[in-house]
Amino acid sequence: xxxxxxxxxxxxxxxxxxxxxxxxxxxxxxxxxxxxxxxxxxxxxxxxxxxxxxxxxxxxxxxxxxxxxxxxxxxxxxxxxxxxxxxxxxxxxxxxxxxxxxxxxxxxxxxxxxxxxxxxxxxxxxxxxxxxxxxxxxxxxxxxxxxxxxxxxxxxxxxxxxxxxxxxxxxxxxxxxxxxxxxxxxxxxxxxxxx
Amino acid sequence: xxxxxxxxxxxxxxxxxxxxxxxxxxxxxxxxxxxxxxxxxxxxxxxxxxxxxxxxxxxxxxxxxxxxxxxxxxxxxxxxxxxxxxxxxxxxxxxxxxxxxxxxxxxxxxxxxxxxxxxxxxxxxxxxxxxxxxxxxxxxxxxxxxxxxxxxxxxxxxxxxxxxxxxxxxxxxxxxxxxxxxxxxxxxxxxxxxxxxxxxxxxxxxxxxxxxxxxxxxxxxxxxxxxxxxxxxxxxxxxxxxxxxxxxxxxxxxxxxxxxxxxxxxxxxxxxxxxxxxxxxxxxxxxxxxxxxxxxxxxxxxxxxxxxxxxxxxxxxxxxxxxxxxxxxxxxxxxxxxxxxxxxxxxxxxxxxxxxxxxxxxx
Numbered sequence: 001x002x003x004x005x006x007x008x009x010x011x012x013x014x015x016x017x018x019x020x021x022x023x024x025x026x027x028x029x030x031x032x033x034x035x036x037x038x039x040x041x042x043x044x045x046x047x048x049x050x051x052x053x054x055x056x057x058x059x060x061x062x063x064x065x066x067x068x069x070x071x072x073x074x075x076x077x078x079x080x081x082x083x084x085x086x087x088x089x090x091x092x093x094x095x096x097x098x099x100x101x102x103x104x105x106x107x108x109x110x111x112x113x114x115x116x117x118x119x120x121x122x123x124x125x126x127x128x129x130x131x132x133x134x135x136x137x138x139x140x141x142x143x144x145x146x147x148x149x150x151x152x153x154x155x156x157x158x159x160x161x162x163x164x165x166x167x168x169x170x171x172x173x174x175x176x177x178x179x180x181x182x183x184x185x186x187x188x189x190x191x192x193x194x195x
Numbered sequence: 196x197x198x199x200x201x202x203x204x205x206x207x208x209x210x211x212x213x214x215x216x217x218x219x220x221x222x223x224x225x226x227x228x229x230x231x232x233x234x235x236x237x238x239x240x241x242x243x244x245x246x247x248x249x250x251x252x253x254x255x256x257x258x259x260x261x262x263x264x265x266x267x268x269x270x271x272x273x274x275x276x277x278x279x280x281x282x283x284x285x286x287x288x289x290x291x292x293x294x295x296x297x298x299x300x301x302x303x304x305x306x307x308x309x310x311x312x313x314x315x316x317x318x319x320x321x322x323x324x325x326x327x328x329x330x331x332x333x334x335x336x337x338x339x340x341x342x343x344x345x346x347x348x349x350x351x352x353x354x355x356x357x358x359x360x361x362x363x364x365x366x367x368x369x370x371x372x373x374x375x376x377x378x379x380x381x382x383x384x385x386x387x388x389x390x391x392x393x394x395x396x397x398x399x400x401x402x403x404x405x406x407x408x409x410x411x412x413x414x415x416x417x418x419x420x421x422x423x424x425x426x427x428x429x430x431x432x433x434x435x436x437x438x439x440x441x442x443x444x445x446x447x448x449x450x451x452x453x454x455x456x457x458x459x460x461x462x463x464x465x466x467x468x469x470x471x472x473x474x475x476x477x478x479x480x481x482x483x484x485x486x487x488x489x490x491x492x493x494x495x496x497x498x499x500x501x502x503x504x505x506x507x508x509x510x511x512x513x514x515x516x517x518x519x520x521x522x523x524x525x526x527x528x529x530x531x532x533x534x535x536x537x538x539x540x541x542x543x544x545x546x547x548x549x550x551x552x553x554x555x556x557x558x
Contacts (some may be wrong), residue, residue, distance in 0.1 A: 037354040038351060040273075127258060180375070
Protein backbone atom coordinates (compact mmCIF):
# COMPACT_ATOMS: atom_id res chain seq x y z
CA UNK A 1 0.00 0.00 0.00
CA UNK A 2 1.39 3.36 -0.98
CA UNK A 3 1.07 6.40 1.27
CA UNK A 4 1.55 9.39 -0.98
CA UNK A 5 2.17 12.89 0.13
CA UNK A 6 -1.01 14.86 -0.32
CA UNK A 7 -2.33 18.27 0.50
CA UNK A 8 -5.77 18.88 1.89
CA UNK A 9 -7.42 17.87 5.12
CA UNK A 10 -6.28 14.28 5.52
CA UNK A 11 -7.89 14.20 8.97
CA UNK A 12 -11.34 14.33 7.40
CA UNK A 13 -12.49 10.91 6.15
CA UNK A 14 -14.71 12.61 3.58
CA UNK A 15 -12.08 15.01 2.27
CA UNK A 16 -11.40 15.25 -1.46
CA UNK A 17 -7.79 14.34 -0.72
CA UNK A 18 -8.93 10.75 -0.23
CA UNK A 19 -10.98 10.50 -3.42
CA UNK A 20 -8.29 9.03 -5.64
CA UNK A 21 -6.06 7.46 -3.00
CA UNK A 22 -5.01 3.88 -3.62
CA UNK A 23 -7.29 1.61 -1.57
CA UNK A 24 -6.56 -1.97 -0.65
CA UNK A 25 -9.18 -4.37 0.60
CA UNK A 26 -7.93 -6.33 3.58
CA UNK A 27 -9.57 -9.55 4.75
CA UNK A 28 -10.17 -9.69 8.49
CA UNK A 29 -10.79 -12.59 10.83
CA UNK A 30 -11.14 -13.39 14.53
CA UNK A 31 -8.18 -14.04 16.80
CA UNK A 32 -8.16 -17.71 17.82
CA UNK A 33 -9.98 -18.50 21.03
CA UNK A 34 -6.87 -20.20 22.46
CA UNK A 35 -4.94 -16.98 21.96
CA UNK A 36 -7.43 -14.94 24.01
CA UNK A 37 -5.61 -13.72 27.10
CA UNK A 38 -7.82 -14.77 30.00
CA UNK A 39 -9.70 -17.91 30.92
CA UNK A 40 -12.83 -15.86 31.49
CA UNK A 41 -12.82 -14.60 27.91
CA UNK A 42 -12.11 -18.08 26.53
CA UNK A 43 -15.01 -19.57 28.48
CA UNK A 44 -17.46 -16.77 27.77
CA UNK A 45 -16.79 -16.64 24.03
CA UNK A 46 -16.27 -20.36 23.37
CA UNK A 47 -19.57 -20.77 21.53
CA UNK A 48 -20.13 -17.27 20.28
CA UNK A 49 -18.87 -15.67 17.08
CA UNK A 50 -16.62 -12.63 17.36
CA UNK A 51 -14.32 -10.76 15.02
CA UNK A 52 -17.31 -10.59 12.72
CA UNK A 53 -16.31 -7.79 10.37
CA UNK A 54 -15.05 -9.58 7.25
CA UNK A 55 -13.11 -6.92 5.42
CA UNK A 56 -11.92 -3.36 5.62
CA UNK A 57 -10.82 -0.99 2.88
CA UNK A 58 -7.59 0.77 3.76
CA UNK A 59 -5.87 3.81 2.29
CA UNK A 60 -2.94 5.88 3.53
CA UNK A 61 -1.47 9.30 2.87
CA UNK A 62 0.85 11.75 4.58
CA UNK A 63 1.62 15.45 4.70
CA UNK A 64 5.36 15.12 5.29
CA UNK A 65 4.99 15.05 9.07
CA UNK A 66 1.87 13.10 9.89
CA UNK A 67 0.68 9.81 8.51
CA UNK A 68 -3.06 9.29 7.99
CA UNK A 69 -4.69 5.89 7.55
CA UNK A 70 -8.26 5.72 6.37
CA UNK A 71 -10.40 2.67 7.21
CA UNK A 72 -13.80 1.93 5.77
CA UNK A 73 -16.06 -0.98 6.65
CA UNK A 74 -19.68 -2.04 6.73
CA UNK A 75 -21.29 -1.49 10.12
CA UNK A 76 -23.53 -3.96 11.89
CA UNK A 77 -27.07 -2.59 11.80
CA UNK A 78 -27.88 -3.63 15.35
CA UNK A 79 -27.48 -0.77 17.79
CA UNK A 80 -25.85 -1.39 21.14
CA UNK A 81 -25.89 1.23 23.83
CA UNK A 82 -23.27 -0.46 26.01
CA UNK A 83 -20.37 -1.14 23.63
CA UNK A 84 -19.08 1.16 20.89
CA UNK A 85 -17.69 0.30 17.48
CA UNK A 86 -13.94 0.71 17.27
CA UNK A 87 -11.08 0.49 14.83
CA UNK A 88 -7.31 0.59 14.97
CA UNK A 89 -4.17 0.42 12.94
CA UNK A 90 -0.99 -0.87 14.51
CA UNK A 91 2.70 -1.00 13.77
CA UNK A 92 5.39 -3.39 15.01
CA UNK A 93 7.72 -1.59 17.43
CA UNK A 94 10.10 -4.27 18.49
CA UNK A 95 11.17 -7.74 17.53
CA UNK A 96 9.09 -9.88 15.26
CA UNK A 97 5.70 -8.71 16.45
CA UNK A 98 2.86 -10.97 15.32
CA UNK A 99 0.12 -9.17 13.42
CA UNK A 100 -2.62 -11.73 14.01
CA UNK A 101 -2.58 -11.38 17.81
CA UNK A 102 -1.90 -7.62 17.89
CA UNK A 103 1.54 -8.11 19.34
CA UNK A 104 2.92 -10.50 21.92
CA UNK A 105 4.28 -10.11 25.47
CA UNK A 106 7.87 -9.82 24.19
CA UNK A 107 7.05 -8.25 20.82
CA UNK A 108 4.81 -5.21 21.16
CA UNK A 109 2.93 -3.20 18.59
CA UNK A 110 1.90 0.45 18.66
CA UNK A 111 -1.83 0.99 18.15
CA UNK A 112 -3.59 4.07 16.96
CA UNK A 113 -7.00 3.28 18.40
CA UNK A 114 -10.32 4.93 17.63
CA UNK A 115 -13.56 4.22 19.51
CA UNK A 116 -16.93 5.65 18.50
CA UNK A 117 -17.73 7.06 21.95
CA UNK A 118 -14.34 8.54 22.74
CA UNK A 119 -13.60 12.17 22.09
CA UNK A 120 -9.92 11.43 21.52
CA UNK A 121 -8.14 8.59 19.81
CA UNK A 122 -5.84 6.52 21.98
CA UNK A 123 -2.20 5.68 21.55
CA UNK A 124 -1.74 2.17 22.94
CA UNK A 125 0.93 -0.45 23.27
CA UNK A 126 -0.37 -3.92 22.38
CA UNK A 127 1.24 -7.06 23.74
CA UNK A 128 -1.41 -9.56 22.74
CA UNK A 129 -5.17 -9.67 22.15
CA UNK A 130 -6.61 -6.91 24.29
CA UNK A 131 -3.41 -6.59 26.33
CA UNK A 132 -3.37 -2.88 25.64
CA UNK A 133 -1.74 -0.13 27.67
CA UNK A 134 -1.58 3.61 27.04
CA UNK A 135 1.78 4.66 25.68
CA UNK A 136 1.32 7.93 27.49
CA UNK A 137 3.19 10.13 25.09
CA UNK A 138 2.22 9.92 21.43
CA UNK A 139 -0.38 12.13 19.92
CA UNK A 140 -2.97 10.36 17.82
CA UNK A 141 -6.00 11.98 16.25
CA UNK A 142 -9.05 10.42 14.67
CA UNK A 143 -12.19 11.46 12.87
CA UNK A 144 -15.04 9.23 11.84
CA UNK A 145 -18.19 9.34 9.76
CA UNK A 146 -21.03 6.85 9.82
CA UNK A 147 -22.78 7.11 6.50
CA UNK A 148 -25.05 4.79 4.57
CA UNK A 149 -24.33 1.86 6.86
CA UNK A 150 -20.58 2.04 6.80
CA UNK A 151 -17.88 3.64 8.86
CA UNK A 152 -15.16 5.79 7.40
CA UNK A 153 -12.45 6.50 9.98
CA UNK A 154 -9.18 8.34 9.63
CA UNK A 155 -6.43 7.79 12.19
CA UNK A 156 -3.50 10.21 12.18
CA UNK A 157 -0.20 9.98 13.97
CA UNK A 158 3.47 10.65 13.66
CA UNK A 159 4.94 9.51 10.36
CA UNK A 160 7.82 8.02 12.33
CA UNK A 161 5.48 5.47 13.94
CA UNK A 162 5.27 3.72 10.59
CA UNK A 163 9.03 3.24 10.40
CA UNK A 164 8.77 -0.54 10.12
CA UNK A 165 6.80 -0.09 6.89
CA UNK A 166 4.19 -2.59 7.98
CA UNK A 167 0.72 -1.96 9.34
CA UNK A 168 -2.01 -4.15 10.80
CA UNK A 169 -5.70 -3.37 11.01
CA UNK A 170 -8.36 -4.29 13.58
CA UNK A 171 -12.08 -3.53 13.76
CA UNK A 172 -14.52 -4.17 16.61
CA UNK A 173 -18.30 -4.48 16.17
CA UNK A 174 -19.81 -2.95 19.31
CA UNK A 175 -23.23 -4.42 18.63
CA UNK A 176 -21.66 -7.86 19.10
CA UNK A 177 -19.97 -6.68 22.32
CA UNK A 178 -16.59 -6.98 20.62
CA UNK A 179 -13.70 -5.35 22.45
CA UNK A 180 -10.13 -6.17 23.49
CA UNK A 181 -9.05 -9.35 21.66
CA UNK A 182 -12.51 -10.02 20.27
CA UNK A 183 -12.14 -7.78 17.23
CA UNK A 184 -11.49 -8.76 13.65
CA UNK A 185 -7.83 -8.42 12.66
CA UNK A 186 -5.71 -8.66 9.55
CA UNK A 187 -3.93 -12.01 9.33
CA UNK A 188 -0.88 -10.55 7.57
CA UNK A 189 1.03 -7.31 7.81
CA UNK A 190 0.14 -4.84 5.09
CA UNK A 191 3.32 -3.43 3.61
CA UNK A 192 3.38 0.35 3.69
CA UNK A 193 5.40 2.41 1.25
CA UNK A 194 5.69 6.06 2.19
CA UNK A 195 6.41 8.07 -0.96
CA UNK B 196 -1.25 -15.42 29.97
CA UNK B 197 -3.82 -15.79 32.74
CA UNK B 198 -3.68 -13.32 35.58
CA UNK B 199 -4.17 -15.73 38.46
CA UNK B 200 -2.86 -14.84 41.89
CA UNK B 201 -0.20 -17.42 42.65
CA UNK B 202 -0.07 -18.55 46.30
CA UNK B 203 3.55 -17.50 46.76
CA UNK B 204 2.80 -14.00 45.52
CA UNK B 205 -0.72 -13.76 46.89
CA UNK B 206 -1.72 -11.43 49.67
CA UNK B 207 -0.20 -11.94 53.07
CA UNK B 208 -2.78 -9.76 54.76
CA UNK B 209 -6.49 -9.36 54.23
CA UNK B 210 -8.53 -6.45 55.44
CA UNK B 211 -12.05 -7.59 56.09
CA UNK B 212 -15.43 -6.45 57.34
CA UNK B 213 -18.30 -7.97 59.26
CA UNK B 214 -21.79 -6.47 58.95
CA UNK B 215 -24.20 -7.40 61.75
CA UNK B 216 -27.51 -7.49 59.87
CA UNK B 217 -29.46 -7.58 63.11
CA UNK B 218 -28.52 -3.95 63.65
CA UNK B 219 -28.88 -2.57 60.13
CA UNK B 220 -31.86 -0.21 59.87
CA UNK B 221 -31.46 0.56 56.17
CA UNK B 222 -30.66 4.24 56.70
CA UNK B 223 -28.19 4.30 53.78
CA UNK B 224 -25.74 6.44 55.75
CA UNK B 225 -22.97 4.07 54.62
CA UNK B 226 -24.10 4.44 51.00
CA UNK B 227 -24.16 8.22 51.22
CA UNK B 228 -20.86 8.42 53.11
CA UNK B 229 -19.26 6.50 50.26
CA UNK B 230 -21.10 8.43 47.57
CA UNK B 231 -20.04 11.79 48.96
CA UNK B 232 -16.45 10.70 49.29
CA UNK B 233 -15.84 8.79 46.06
CA UNK B 234 -18.49 9.00 43.33
CA UNK B 235 -19.55 12.60 42.90
CA UNK B 236 -18.04 13.26 39.50
CA UNK B 237 -19.62 13.18 36.05
CA UNK B 238 -20.16 9.62 34.87
CA UNK B 239 -20.44 8.36 38.44
CA UNK B 240 -24.02 9.43 39.06
CA UNK B 241 -25.34 5.87 39.05
CA UNK B 242 -22.42 4.41 40.97
CA UNK B 243 -23.03 3.30 44.56
CA UNK B 244 -19.94 1.39 45.61
CA UNK B 245 -21.73 0.74 48.88
CA UNK B 246 -25.48 0.18 48.74
CA UNK B 247 -28.15 -1.23 51.00
CA UNK B 248 -30.97 -3.33 49.62
CA UNK B 249 -34.11 -4.76 51.16
CA UNK B 250 -34.17 -8.54 51.21
CA UNK B 251 -35.95 -10.40 49.76
CA UNK B 252 -35.70 -8.16 46.74
CA UNK B 253 -34.29 -7.81 43.27
CA UNK B 254 -31.43 -5.64 44.45
CA UNK B 255 -28.97 -3.59 42.47
CA UNK B 256 -28.35 -4.04 39.62
CA UNK B 257 -31.83 -5.47 39.14
CA UNK B 258 -31.78 -9.29 39.59
CA UNK B 259 -28.00 -9.33 40.06
CA UNK B 260 -28.13 -12.78 41.65
CA UNK B 261 -29.16 -14.22 38.29
CA UNK B 262 -26.37 -12.59 36.27
CA UNK B 263 -23.69 -15.26 36.57
CA UNK B 264 -19.98 -14.72 37.07
CA UNK B 265 -17.79 -16.22 39.75
CA UNK B 266 -16.18 -19.65 39.77
CA UNK B 267 -17.55 -23.19 39.54
CA UNK B 268 -15.28 -26.24 39.79
CA UNK B 269 -12.28 -24.02 39.31
CA UNK B 270 -13.53 -22.53 36.06
CA UNK B 271 -14.83 -18.98 35.56
CA UNK B 272 -18.57 -18.76 34.99
CA UNK B 273 -19.75 -16.52 32.15
CA UNK B 274 -21.56 -13.46 33.43
CA UNK B 275 -24.08 -10.97 32.12
CA UNK B 276 -23.07 -7.38 31.47
CA UNK B 277 -25.56 -5.33 33.49
CA UNK B 278 -27.07 -2.57 31.39
CA UNK B 279 -27.53 1.04 32.34
CA UNK B 280 -31.24 0.22 32.76
CA UNK B 281 -30.51 -2.65 35.14
CA UNK B 282 -28.40 -0.43 37.36
CA UNK B 283 -30.84 2.46 37.00
CA UNK B 284 -30.40 5.67 38.96
CA UNK B 285 -28.20 8.66 38.29
CA UNK B 286 -31.22 10.55 37.06
CA UNK B 287 -31.60 14.03 35.68
CA UNK B 288 -34.77 15.88 36.59
CA UNK B 289 -36.86 18.47 34.71
CA UNK B 290 -35.68 21.27 36.96
CA UNK B 291 -35.63 23.85 34.18
CA UNK B 292 -39.21 23.15 33.20
CA UNK B 293 -40.59 23.28 36.73
CA UNK B 294 -38.47 26.00 38.30
CA UNK B 295 -37.70 28.28 35.36
CA UNK B 296 -40.07 27.28 32.57
CA UNK B 297 -43.23 28.79 33.98
CA UNK B 298 -44.80 25.38 34.54
CA UNK B 299 -44.35 25.18 38.29
CA UNK B 300 -48.10 24.80 38.78
CA UNK B 301 -48.82 22.42 35.94
CA UNK B 302 -45.87 20.02 35.70
CA UNK B 303 -44.55 17.73 38.39
CA UNK B 304 -40.85 17.30 39.01
CA UNK B 305 -39.87 13.95 37.55
CA UNK B 306 -36.86 12.03 36.41
CA UNK B 307 -36.14 12.42 32.70
CA UNK B 308 -35.25 9.14 31.03
CA UNK B 309 -32.44 9.67 28.52
CA UNK B 310 -33.78 6.76 26.50
CA UNK B 311 -31.83 3.98 28.16
CA UNK B 312 -34.49 2.88 30.63
CA UNK B 313 -32.46 4.07 33.59
CA UNK B 314 -35.46 5.69 35.30
CA UNK B 315 -37.13 2.30 35.64
CA UNK B 316 -34.83 1.17 38.42
CA UNK B 317 -32.42 2.49 41.02
CA UNK B 318 -30.02 1.35 43.70
CA UNK B 319 -32.79 1.03 46.30
CA UNK B 320 -35.85 0.74 44.08
CA UNK B 321 -37.68 -2.01 45.99
CA UNK B 322 -36.99 -0.62 49.45
CA UNK B 323 -39.09 -2.12 52.25
CA UNK B 324 -41.21 -4.26 49.94
CA UNK B 325 -39.81 -7.52 51.26
CA UNK B 326 -42.10 -10.51 51.24
CA UNK B 327 -44.84 -12.25 53.21
CA UNK B 328 -48.38 -11.17 54.11
CA UNK B 329 -49.59 -9.08 57.02
CA UNK B 330 -49.18 -9.67 59.89
CA UNK B 331 -46.22 -11.80 58.93
CA UNK B 332 -44.56 -9.59 56.35
CA UNK B 333 -40.80 -9.65 56.66
CA UNK B 334 -37.67 -8.10 55.32
CA UNK B 335 -34.19 -7.11 56.37
CA UNK B 336 -31.43 -4.92 55.01
CA UNK B 337 -28.30 -6.09 53.24
CA UNK B 338 -25.44 -3.63 52.77
CA UNK B 339 -23.16 -4.65 49.91
CA UNK B 340 -19.84 -3.47 48.57
CA UNK B 341 -16.90 -5.04 46.76
CA UNK B 342 -15.95 -8.23 48.60
CA UNK B 343 -12.22 -7.86 47.86
CA UNK B 344 -12.31 -11.57 47.14
CA UNK B 345 -9.56 -14.03 47.91
CA UNK B 346 -9.90 -15.13 44.29
CA UNK B 347 -10.56 -11.88 42.42
CA UNK B 348 -12.16 -13.19 39.25
CA UNK B 349 -12.51 -9.57 38.09
CA UNK B 350 -8.73 -9.18 37.96
CA UNK B 351 -8.31 -12.63 36.41
CA UNK B 352 -10.74 -11.71 33.61
CA UNK B 353 -9.01 -8.45 32.69
CA UNK B 354 -6.82 -8.68 29.59
CA UNK B 355 -4.99 -5.42 30.26
CA UNK B 356 -3.63 -6.29 33.72
CA UNK B 357 -5.10 -3.07 35.07
CA UNK B 358 -6.53 -4.83 38.14
CA UNK B 359 -4.62 -6.36 41.00
CA UNK B 360 -4.95 -7.52 44.59
CA UNK B 361 -2.69 -5.71 47.02
CA UNK B 362 -0.33 -8.03 48.83
CA UNK B 363 -0.25 -6.16 52.12
CA UNK B 364 -3.99 -5.95 52.74
CA UNK B 365 -5.74 -7.91 49.99
CA UNK B 366 -7.60 -4.88 48.65
CA UNK B 367 -8.58 -5.34 45.00
CA UNK B 368 -7.67 -2.22 43.03
CA UNK B 369 -7.61 -0.97 39.48
CA UNK B 370 -5.13 1.28 37.73
CA UNK B 371 -7.64 3.58 36.08
CA UNK B 372 -4.98 4.93 33.76
CA UNK B 373 -4.47 1.43 32.37
CA UNK B 374 -8.14 0.40 32.32
CA UNK B 375 -9.48 0.37 28.77
CA UNK B 376 -13.12 0.03 29.76
CA UNK B 377 -13.49 -3.46 28.31
CA UNK B 378 -15.63 -4.51 31.30
CA UNK B 379 -14.81 -8.21 31.50
CA UNK B 380 -14.37 -7.50 35.22
CA UNK B 381 -17.97 -6.29 35.40
CA UNK B 382 -19.23 -9.54 33.88
CA UNK B 383 -16.93 -11.81 35.86
CA UNK B 384 -17.85 -10.33 39.26
CA UNK B 385 -20.66 -12.53 40.60
CA UNK B 386 -21.72 -9.80 43.05
CA UNK B 387 -22.09 -7.23 40.26
CA UNK B 388 -20.37 -4.60 42.36
CA UNK B 389 -18.27 -3.10 39.58
CA UNK B 390 -19.65 -0.07 37.78
CA UNK B 391 -18.83 1.53 34.47
CA UNK B 392 -18.09 5.23 34.36
CA UNK B 393 -19.76 6.29 31.12
CA UNK B 394 -18.00 9.64 31.07
CA UNK B 395 -14.43 8.44 31.64
CA UNK B 396 -14.96 5.01 30.03
CA UNK B 397 -13.37 3.11 32.89
CA UNK B 398 -14.73 0.54 35.32
CA UNK B 399 -14.79 1.50 38.99
CA UNK B 400 -15.50 -0.20 42.29
CA UNK B 401 -15.07 0.12 46.06
CA UNK B 402 -11.43 0.72 46.96
CA UNK B 403 -12.01 -0.09 50.65
CA UNK B 404 -11.09 3.56 51.32
CA UNK B 405 -7.44 2.53 51.07
CA UNK B 406 -6.11 6.09 51.41
CA UNK B 407 -7.92 6.26 54.76
CA UNK B 408 -6.74 2.81 55.86
CA UNK B 409 -3.17 3.81 55.08
CA UNK B 410 -3.55 6.60 57.65
CA UNK B 411 -5.25 4.40 60.20
CA UNK B 412 -8.76 5.68 59.46
CA UNK B 413 -11.65 3.24 59.03
CA UNK B 414 -13.54 3.23 55.70
CA UNK B 415 -16.25 5.86 55.45
CA UNK B 416 -19.12 3.35 55.31
CA UNK B 417 -18.00 1.79 58.59
CA UNK B 418 -17.11 4.97 60.45
CA UNK B 419 -20.32 6.78 59.50
CA UNK B 420 -22.67 3.89 60.34
CA UNK B 421 -24.98 5.12 63.12
CA UNK B 422 -25.98 1.55 63.94
CA UNK B 423 -22.47 0.50 64.99
CA UNK B 424 -22.74 -2.65 62.94
CA UNK B 425 -19.71 -2.56 60.64
CA UNK B 426 -16.54 -4.17 61.97
CA UNK B 427 -13.26 -3.52 60.17
CA UNK B 428 -9.93 -5.20 60.68
CA UNK B 429 -7.43 -7.73 59.49
CA UNK B 430 -8.98 -11.16 59.06
CA UNK B 431 -6.05 -12.94 60.70
CA UNK B 432 -5.84 -10.65 63.76
CA UNK B 433 -6.73 -13.26 66.36
CA UNK B 434 -7.36 -10.58 68.98
CA UNK B 435 -9.74 -8.62 66.77
CA UNK B 436 -13.52 -8.98 66.60
CA UNK B 437 -13.48 -10.03 62.93
CA UNK B 438 -11.39 -13.12 63.56
CA UNK B 439 -13.52 -14.02 66.56
CA UNK B 440 -16.84 -13.52 64.76
CA UNK B 441 -15.74 -15.33 61.60
CA UNK B 442 -13.39 -18.06 62.78
CA UNK B 443 -13.59 -18.47 66.55
CA UNK B 444 -17.33 -18.20 67.11
CA UNK B 445 -18.32 -18.81 63.49
CA UNK B 446 -21.32 -16.46 63.57
CA UNK B 447 -20.38 -14.35 60.53
CA UNK B 448 -20.94 -15.88 57.10
CA UNK B 449 -20.14 -15.13 53.50
CA UNK B 450 -22.87 -14.00 51.13
CA UNK B 451 -23.33 -16.55 48.34
CA UNK B 452 -20.15 -18.45 49.16
CA UNK B 453 -21.16 -20.81 46.35
CA UNK B 454 -20.06 -18.12 43.88
CA UNK B 455 -16.59 -19.45 44.59
CA UNK B 456 -14.57 -16.25 44.88
CA UNK B 457 -13.90 -16.24 48.63
CA UNK B 458 -15.46 -12.90 49.57
CA UNK B 459 -13.90 -11.10 52.52
CA UNK B 460 -17.03 -9.27 53.62
CA UNK B 461 -18.98 -11.30 56.19
CA UNK B 462 -22.47 -11.02 57.63
CA UNK B 463 -24.04 -11.93 60.95
CA UNK B 464 -27.38 -13.25 59.65
CA UNK B 465 -30.62 -11.69 60.85
CA UNK B 466 -32.81 -13.20 63.49
CA UNK B 467 -36.47 -12.45 62.92
CA UNK B 468 -39.51 -11.85 65.04
CA UNK B 469 -41.71 -14.89 65.46
CA UNK B 470 -44.80 -15.40 63.35
CA UNK B 471 -48.23 -14.40 64.54
CA UNK B 472 -51.06 -16.90 64.39
CA UNK B 473 -54.46 -15.99 62.97
CA UNK B 474 -55.69 -15.16 66.48
CA UNK B 475 -52.66 -12.89 66.95
CA UNK B 476 -51.05 -15.21 69.44
CA UNK B 477 -47.32 -15.70 68.97
CA UNK B 478 -45.96 -18.76 67.21
CA UNK B 479 -42.71 -19.24 69.14
CA UNK B 480 -41.56 -22.03 66.86
CA UNK B 481 -41.65 -20.56 63.35
CA UNK B 482 -39.31 -17.68 62.50
CA UNK B 483 -40.86 -15.07 60.28
CA UNK B 484 -37.97 -15.00 57.80
CA UNK B 485 -38.06 -18.44 56.15
CA UNK B 486 -34.82 -20.23 57.11
CA UNK B 487 -34.55 -21.62 53.59
CA UNK B 488 -34.41 -18.07 52.25
CA UNK B 489 -31.53 -17.21 54.57
CA UNK B 490 -29.84 -20.46 53.54
CA UNK B 491 -30.09 -19.37 49.90
CA UNK B 492 -28.04 -16.29 50.79
CA UNK B 493 -25.66 -17.45 53.51
CA UNK B 494 -25.42 -21.21 53.03
CA UNK B 495 -26.48 -24.18 55.16
CA UNK B 496 -24.51 -23.11 58.22
CA UNK B 497 -26.89 -20.19 58.73
CA UNK B 498 -29.23 -22.38 60.78
CA UNK B 499 -26.46 -23.25 63.20
CA UNK B 500 -25.46 -19.59 63.48
CA UNK B 501 -29.00 -18.51 64.27
CA UNK B 502 -29.25 -21.28 66.86
CA UNK B 503 -26.05 -19.98 68.44
CA UNK B 504 -27.34 -16.40 68.51
CA UNK B 505 -30.66 -17.51 70.04
CA UNK B 506 -28.85 -19.56 72.68
CA UNK B 507 -26.64 -16.59 73.57
CA UNK B 508 -29.70 -14.37 73.90
CA UNK B 509 -31.36 -16.94 76.16
CA UNK B 510 -28.28 -17.14 78.34
CA UNK B 511 -28.18 -13.37 78.83
CA UNK B 512 -31.92 -13.23 79.49
CA UNK B 513 -31.38 -15.82 82.21
CA UNK B 514 -28.81 -13.56 83.85
CA UNK B 515 -25.68 -14.96 82.26
CA UNK B 516 -23.09 -13.27 80.08
CA UNK B 517 -22.18 -13.67 76.41
CA UNK B 518 -18.90 -12.60 74.86
CA UNK B 519 -20.50 -12.87 71.42
CA UNK B 520 -23.33 -10.49 72.31
CA UNK B 521 -20.99 -8.14 74.17
CA UNK B 522 -18.96 -7.92 70.99
CA UNK B 523 -21.96 -7.44 68.71
CA UNK B 524 -23.52 -4.79 70.96
CA UNK B 525 -20.37 -2.64 70.59
CA UNK B 526 -20.41 -0.70 73.83
CA UNK B 527 -17.26 1.09 72.70
CA UNK B 528 -17.62 2.55 69.20
CA UNK B 529 -13.87 2.37 68.56
CA UNK B 530 -13.94 -1.38 69.13
CA UNK B 531 -15.44 -1.71 65.64
CA UNK B 532 -12.38 -0.54 63.82
CA UNK B 533 -9.48 -2.79 64.81
CA UNK B 534 -6.24 -0.96 64.00
CA UNK B 535 -8.10 1.78 62.07
CA UNK B 536 -9.26 4.02 64.91
CA UNK B 537 -7.62 7.29 63.89
CA UNK B 538 -9.99 10.27 63.83
CA UNK B 539 -9.65 11.81 60.34
CA UNK B 540 -10.14 15.26 61.89
CA UNK B 541 -6.80 14.86 63.65
CA UNK B 542 -4.83 14.28 60.45
CA UNK B 543 -2.56 16.97 59.08
CA UNK B 544 -4.46 18.54 56.18
CA UNK B 545 -2.27 21.58 55.69
CA UNK B 546 -1.61 22.51 52.04
CA UNK B 547 1.99 21.33 52.38
CA UNK B 548 0.89 17.94 53.73
CA UNK B 549 -1.72 17.50 51.02
CA UNK B 550 0.82 18.44 48.36
CA UNK B 551 3.17 15.76 49.63
CA UNK B 552 0.38 13.19 49.58
CA UNK B 553 -0.63 14.13 46.05
CA UNK B 554 2.91 14.50 44.81
CA UNK B 555 2.31 18.11 43.82
CA UNK B 556 3.80 21.37 44.95
CA UNK B 557 1.84 23.53 47.38
CA UNK B 558 0.20 26.60 45.89
